[in-house]
Amino acid sequence: MKISCFLLLIVSLSSFQVNQATDHDTAKCVQRKNGCYYFECPWLSTSVGTCYKGKGKCCQKRY
Structure with missing residues (x-):
């Protein structure tokens, strides 16, 4: 049961x-x-x- 829930979580993500x-x-x-x-x-x-149709930010590392 735990393995099937874990696999379902991985597929969803x-x-x-x-x-x-x-x-x-x-x-x-x-x-x-x-x-x-x-x-x-x-x-x-x-x-x-921007990201996510303008709702988020696209961030670049400074170094």
């Missing part, structure tokens, strides 16, 4: 990740090897654009 990258701005951010975040960019990162 993997399909969720595929659907996020279908937006144009999100795909552009991921292609440039940046990260998409809904809230503030992490420490030592700079906001360089």
Whole structure:
């Protein structure tokens, strides 16, 4: 039972990740090897654009 729940969780999360990258701005951010975040960019990162149809930030590492 635990294994089937774990596998269902993995499949759900993997399909969720595929659907996020279908937006144009999100795909552009991921292609440039940046990260998409809904809230503030992490420490030592700079906001360089948007993700998730303008609802998130595309963050690039400063170093």
